[in-house]
Amino acid sequence: MKSTKILLLLLTMSVSTAIAQQQKKTRINPKVTDIWVVFKTHFDLGFTDLPENVFKRYREEMMDNALAVIEKSATLPPEKRFAWTVSGWPLQAQILGPQQTPERRVRIEKAIKTGALVVHGLPFTTHTESLDYEDLVRGLGYTSAITRKYGLPMTISAKMTDVPSHSWVMPTLLHHAGIKFLQLGCNPASQYPRFPELFWWEGPDGSKILCNYTPLYGSDIRPTENWPCKNYLAMQMTGDNHGPPSSQEIDKLLAFAAKEMPGVKIHFGTLDEFTKAVLAEHPDLPTVKGDCPDTWIHGLQSNPEETKTARNVRPLESALDALNTQLNGWGIPTASVAEKLAKAYEQSLLYGEHTWGMNAEYGPRYSYGDDWKKWMQEAAAEPIPENGNYANLKNSDAHHTSTGSKRKWLHSYDEKRQYIRNTNDIVSKELPQRLDLLAASINKKGKRVLVYNPLPWKRSGMIEDPWKKNNYYYIQDIPASGYVSYSVEELKEQNITHSEQPSFSTPYFDVTFDLTKGGISSLVEKSTGRQLVDKSSAYVMGQFLHERFSTQEVDKWFNAYSRIKDGWGLNDLGKPGMLDAEKAPYLAFTPNAWKIDVARTNVSDIVTLTAVETAGHAENYTLTFTFPRNAAYVDVAWTVTGKTPDKQPEGGWLCFPFNVQQPTFTIGRPGGAINPATDIIPGCNRYLMAVNSGVAITQPDKSGMALASADAPLISPGEPGLWKWDMDYVPTTPAVFVNLYNNMWNTNFRLWQDGSWSESVRIWPVDKGTSTVANLVQHSWETRLPLLTGTAEGAAGKLPARQSGVAVSGTGVLITAFGENPDGNGTILRLWEQAGISGIRKVTFNDQKKIKSVVPIDLRGNKTGAAIAVKNGSFDFQLGKYSPASFQLVYQD
Template identity: 80%
Template sequence: MVFKTHFDLGFTDLPENVFKRYREEMMTNALSIIEKNALLPKEKRFSWTVSGWPLQAQILGPLQPSERKAQIGQAIKTGALVVHGLPFTTHTESLDYEDLVRGLGYSSMITRNYGLPMTISAKMTDVPAHSWILPTLLHHAGIKFLQLGCNPASQYPRFPELFWWEGPDGSKVLCNYTALYGSDIRPPENWPCKNYLAMQMTGDNHGPPTSQEIDNLLAYAAREMPGVRIHFGTLDDFAKAVLAEHPVLPTVKGDCPDTWIHGIQSNPQETRIARNIRPLESALDALHTQMSSWGIPTASISGELAKAYEQSLLYGEHTWGMNAEYGPRYSYGDDWRKWMAAAAAEPLPPNGDYTLLKNSDAHNTSIGSKRKWLHSYDEKRRYILNTRDIVYNRLNQDLHLLASSVKKTGKRIVIYNPLPWKRSGMIENPWQKGSYYFVKDVPPSGYVTWSPEAQDSPRISHDREPVLNTPSFQVTFDLTRGGISSLIEKPTGRQLADTTAAYVIGQFLHERFSTHEVDNWFNAYSRIKDGWGLNDLGKPGMIDATKAPYLAFTPKAWDIDVAHTAAADIATLSATDPEGHAENYTLTFTFPRDAAYVDVTWSVTNKTPDKQPEGGWLCFPFNVQQPTFTMGRPGGPVDPSKDIIPGCNRYLMAINSGVAITSPDKSGMALSSADAPLVSPGEPGLWKYSMDYIPRQPALFVNLYNNMWNTNFALWQEGTWTESVRIWPVARGTSTTENLVKYAWETRVPLLTATAEGAPGILPETQQGIAISRPGVLVTAFGDNPDGDGTILRLWEQAGISGNCTVNFNDQQKIKAVLPLDLRGNKKGAPIAVKKGSFVFRLDRYSPASFLLIYEKPKK
């Protein structure tokens, strides 16, 4: 028996109130039971399992009095209070690699601080499905067992109850999946082992069980299962016991797209920020380290980076605001507008402290409760805004310092490439907004320096023609649907657009859903058809379909303006009548003159908020015969026709890199977004669920916003923002994954610019940084070791290639060797010599590799 409560960051209350309960009331109750059980035999002593982040950051955090912290520490040392390997429940596929790795550090910090062995187990509850990055992540961290428990209303992956889950790199982790938060005290039929895990879960932020509840469990077990040995323990205890049995278990290799993942686009503006900023956490880390190695003095940023990663993780945690039961869950149309007016009329809380306000319920609100509910969503958004502020502030400082340090007099622009391979790309002139240059051959993890005077002054002409010839494409715009109706690749003559499709490339589609679509989805998806299942997953109170039918809306006419510059041709389409859905929509299509891709940027001005179920898309119908989809998911690429476990999301999934659609000859089209992570293959995928859907139509739909869920994702979207998507042709015979990874990460990680003027510095005008011998290997960490002393380098293979990999440092300090580490900073191999600034090691496909740098001691 393992005891745990489900941790919700907010949902039941504002986060600060939840944290206070964990620090005070819950710990008081847990310590009381621990003290009462202290004299019992070890196997009968209660122990409470807690997630890494709330235990490290809150229960043992700075707000916990030192005397009480010592008491908690003693409970940890004796095994009565136990941490598992993960920080909390996440929307796993919404996060990037280093965020996931840093999330392991809260638990490992506790075990190191208290001199305990590192946990070999991990647990998540509630979210039904998680990316197959998990087996890879946990295996390479030394974690051997994962328990996943589903929300009782949601559909779930059809896993065996106990199995080996294999990731895309071949890593395996023992996994127990339960269709509820935990598991019954009785094993299911045909349980394959002598040892069984009774995962005893209390509800959302409920706290530990009472002594009476524990006594009742023991009495039930004695009565109903005579002769069965009951052991109160930990997930580690279970893992060790089962692994010692050497059971014959099935191996399942497959991905599990999250059926709740639509929710991250309920905050489209903040999710865009998350998508932009997360790769720049690693970029800042590496730039800062390299500047120091190039002789530019820099102070440590490890504390700021740790905070940035923490806040990013908190944005990726699975609760996004307080329970909609406290908000206008059942109100639509005029009723909802009245609720909003009443919320605006409520007085502000004393000193702006919303934690002082009481929760409301669905029928009886207290003063300020509506404001508190609305504020809870801002609290969630604040996490990723904090990450943005930390990273951009330090990154801009370092880039300016870099530009000031190059050996060039007068005005200069430094262009820095955060990726470890040479690349080219567009930049905006920092001194002239709207003026662009195409920069060629920026060195890996390095920079080039430009003088603005050395560049051609921007030459711009305009026309309003819907037909455009660029160096790479012949383009025809459809000004009725708003997009590209014909896109011909000049070198091959290939028509890249599906000219028979209902949509055109880049078309904006707004859907408003009726009770028909919502009810059909709910009946297919929800396992609980009434009560909280209906309230959370359905949309009770919706305006009936006879009064609010399904609507597919695209503005019916668009104006066009085409700007021709030295760097690019830029066509801007403006909707002539948004029909009340917004003040304005624009679509901008950018065609660089020196690269064969198209950037499509959708912009909305003052989107009209609407609580009626809705969603927005950018449509990309491509001319690809017999299409195969390659979805660049966290961990590795997925073919949705064969790599998805039944029961998971087949219609909408978060994309880590990009998506390619290819023909049998490997030609096709690819897409990536720096802003919008959710993509539907084949058809728009909101309010759809199927156990066996496989996309057949060669089209991709990028989700811009939605208000699909009724639990605690935002129930409406409003404001002004942009989202962009890049598309490019894939040549016949190309390696799909290599092509997708290289160009998708160049989309997600921009070339960075900084300016300086005045006296020259000491650095050369062009310099290479750390370089990897093949594209498609990311540097996810290069800086202060988050798990101890020294400097670490972490790589993650993306292109699906196994074999020797060479790392080349450009470091004025002498690196003697590198020591292989696992993802929690533990030694895992012999040192590898660094010769002439380089070392070679074997890097397997889709795998991470971490190293501690060993420097030669300076001569006295």
């Protein structure tokens, strides 16, 4: 059987197959006068091999092939000269990286300067909705660094391939970076958003970019029948990590065009050139405003521990940046953190790249039950290569498992996970050092704790005692981006009592637990008398649900979703080899008996449920429900100990059935909040999606319930959403299901989960008449970005015990960058509006250095407007809803 790599090459728009398909066509679109042929290969971070082997091929073999074609065509007329388009990160970090030879580098740089080797605006293909704002922004910097280094104009186009759909943060992100055109090409087996072929994609902030969407990686050289413009884009793609076309393929393409399309001008060029040409037409195109949840996004929770790490650490990257800047502004010198942050953001982006390990055809793709266990035993028995070097090992083969290295395939998943661990290693070292430094600088002697608020609005919240585990304090009114400090004597020790009563009262709720299903069966809000649990639901609030799927669910989903029903389409998206549903039927499992412990303190009430029996799915499950005495929310934490690995399709959930009548869902997605009934483009994922903030379900009077998770990004509205896809689903049941783990796909996401870890969710009531999005954003980001602590002992410092940092009027605006400029010199401040509210915002600094003014810049560091004066430490500016705003700070001489 041919490998997936070769089959992808045949099924995507490689030059040779394009010609074969085009020769069958007879009609030429009479509107088209100019065809812009752009050549690119699809970049996978690994998948076809370990990343280091892929990078080596890009640096050497692919570049040699590309340079040979470039140099051969250099004497042809400009429109016939070959140009090869590549993604930003592999060109900047690998092709031009330190491992490149001096001789080849000279040729590469010449090709860049002459426009024959072209970089588009994005770093590579990502699971876009998995990333936070500043990660996305930093990803633009690889391309802009190249253009600045070689004196080239800023790129105005971008491209992603394979992943079917991307969050509508993309129009906002690219527009505010000066990028005008986005080409998206879908994996040929997957369903895709039903976009027009060429259109304006409008982001939630109202900004627009020109977009071309193709249901394959690229497009034919022959124009489509209904192409709306004179200028047509022929996006000529080769398959996964395949490299450029040969001179012979290009010659055939030209000969075909000359014969079949006489009178049409063929330009070998770039996405930028096409963009300029089509925009000059001022085309009358449809505008599409809507979101595109990713139909591959389930893969995030194939690595639940590392995805939790990613969701925890990404907001802390911005917190580290801002704290380091403020320390210097408060007169506490610190070392530059720019280089370390750049590495942290890079590694975070690499974790968000769309390939998560080697192709499953090199692993136990078809093995289940005892066959899978045998495969795993054989893999464990293989010796670890000398010096831990897996790169030279031969790939295993799913059909001939006695050859090749199974360990290599397993190791590829470790390499993917290591990217976000690297980010976490950097941030978890640098951030505590600076928090402790700030604590030591406070004018308070002896043993003390510093509480730092990384959000730009005043807030209160709980912290854990840094010296005594499981001892908590509630800290009130921490200033925006500022801190308060306490001596040990100022913190009150908790008094703890224990009981086993399943019903009790807190200052905000009357609570009853169900010890059969394991969760809250009744949650009554005292101030209103509202019952917050949907009593008609089959689930209780916070219930753990484990699903095991059969061939019936898998086959139904596959037949609805996959456009290729056999071969690699079946192997990648289906689950061939599974036991028949009669032998392995669908299973919905929740432990049916739980022990309860209720710990009551002066700070919170903490209920711990422990499963009596786990039916072999794990060694143990616990659920912990925390009810603060000073705030109306509940934290629900699920912990598994020793989860049993199982390759049979499965998934886990925390269930939240809310008592909300006539429910409206508000889902805090990257870019902006959406209503899934109205804001999702047909063809995208309606059952499962990543959230940037959280989810609210409200009634017509705006009261309701909301939730957010600091750990788990994936939710299903209305019902559990694994192995489900259709064009029309709209949630009507007022429930949210938070995905804990799954092994849904069969290609390059991890095929099983095991180990011990925890994930948490916060729920809270939404009051009548409340602004839903503003409430959701505030509470979600206070969940995702908790209060941070530092400690010190000994002599007092000079700073006051309480101090504010940079503040932004109102709530719902994030500071995503406040530090050294990643695109040049100086200091930048970047804000991003989250609450969907346009208006004048006031930014106030607390800095011993006097800031004279701020200069507006775009997301790539280019000046966009006149300087704004800073008066008495503040400045005002107009901020659009869901929009970013970036400024470079100008200090007094």
